[in-house]
Amino acid sequence: MNGASKLEAGGGVALYQRIRSDLEGRILSGKWPPGHRVPFEHELMETYSCSRMTVNKVLSALAAAGLVERRRRAGSFVSRPKVQSAVLQIPDLKAEVERRGARYGYQLLARQKRGATRQDKARLDIELRAPVLALRCRHDAAKQPFALEDRLLNLDAVPKALDEDFSMVSPSTWLVEHVPWTEAEHRISACNADRPVADELQIEVGAACLVVERRTWRNGEPITAVRLIHPAALYDLIARFTPAG
Structure with a gap:
């Protein structure tokens, strides 16, 4: 078991939450503006001493929340707010x-x-x-x-x-x-x-x-x-x- 695997085995959930919190903070604070390229997976793996699976899970969660856009072979980028997709309810x-x-x-x-x-x-x-x-x-x-x-x-x-x-x-x-x-x-x-x-x-x-x-x-x-x-x-x-x- 390598160093990253040992670290995740002891606190995988906490590490995942810390990485996600760090990335969300940079996006929501404006430090990473819309269109900014998020570090590549291998860069995040090195920064946080974690596995590709953990990094992929974090990026997938950010994409599902609409904070990043994942582009095949290009990486992940901070999403531009899609205000045109605001939903109005069907009223009674x-x-x-x-x-x-x-x-x-x-x-x-x-x-x-x-x-x-x-x-x-x-x-x-x-x-x-x-x-x-x-x-x-x-x-x-x-x-x-x-x-x-x-x-x-x-x-x-x-x-x-x-x-x-x-x-x-x-x-x-x-x-x-x-x-x-x-x-x-x-x-x-x-x-x-x-x-x-x-x-x-x-x-x-x-x-x-x-x-x-x-x-x-x-x-x-x-x-x-x-x-x-x-x-x-x-x-x-x-x-x-x-x-x-």
Whole structure:
């Protein structure tokens, strides 16, 4: 048994933790900035008098935490923060309003089953004339309009949606409770309310609004596309995430 093996046999876990703590400290303190090359495995083995297995375990853990990026034949490098991968939760608007301590209200404004139009095809990424359910709803908080919802449901993916008239239960609540998803995409933007939106949200024409557009898939199959318009003064977005997203 060589010197490194003897050292690890007596305190492998402690040594692993010390190496990882040392490397994390240099990364999180900024001493090793994004893009900095982490010492090669053989350099770390020499520095810490440890085996390749221990070094590989440390680097794998740092990669899993999103702190380093391992490149085949090139080594390991400090990751650049992937802020674009911050994840927004799929909200149940009823629960969200009630968490704010406000009374929730809901109104179905329109419900239509139709073959997908060209616009529907572009929004939902489905075939032209595929069956869709188009829904338009309003969500209230304390009797004040909170969100205007314009949603498309792919009936090939969720045929049971036809059994629900959505007059009492909102599509967002129904989907959260009944339809699992495996992938989601968010797009956040701003707009100024035109006359129809201003009338529905009871705000001035031209008032600032926050727009959240979302699409979800289940194993690659589109489920829904929704556009939520919120009066800017009533809504904000917070996402907490790690460097790995």
